Amino acid sequence: MSSYIPFPLVSDIVRRIGISCFRNLGTIIAAGPELVSIVFSDEVLKEVCLDEFITVSSLCIEGSPYRPFLLRCLQSDNNTAKYIEGLRLAALVGPSVQALNKLQFITYTLILFLVFFMFFAVIQRMVE
Numbered sequence: 001m002s003s004y005i006p007f008p009l010v011s012d013i014v015r016r017i018g019i020s021c022f023r024n025l026g027t028i029i030a031a032g033p034e035l036v037s038i039v040f041s042d043e044v045l046k047e048v049c050l051d052e053f054i055t056v057s058s059l060c061i062e063g064s065p066y067r068p069f070l071l072r073c074l075q076s077d078n079n080t081a082k083y084i085e086g087l088r089l090a091a092l093v094g095p096s097v098q099a100l101n102k103l104q105f106i107t108y109t110l111i112l113f114l115v116f117f118m119f120f121a122v123i124q125r126m127v128e
Helices: 007-020 020-031 033-040 051-056 067-075 077-092 095-102 110-127
Strands: none
Touching: 007 020, 020 033, 020 110, 051 077, 067 077, 077 110
16 A cells, blocks of 8 residues: 555545445455455445345345355444345344344435335234
């Protein structure tokens, strides 16, 4: 890494790249160990875009090469990671307190609200 670029600036650039798409971080990880620590920092992982995990559900299943990255994002308190893991748990083991707790934190887009309420409607019917 160049010593001419201040660390906070590099960190902000990596964070913004992660906001665009998590796959864009792959080239930064391949660039060297100095940047790997920035990519896997809580600051970056909390805001990284994981929308592809929603549309391609095979990325989040156990055994997927992308699952460890998702779990790191989950540990960094990424809201999308909570949503994805909540849906995965709900689909895998059925409605549970753990799955619902992960899903309740999602409040940032209308689409996620719609899916959240549809999930509760399904649970309601299963209970009745």
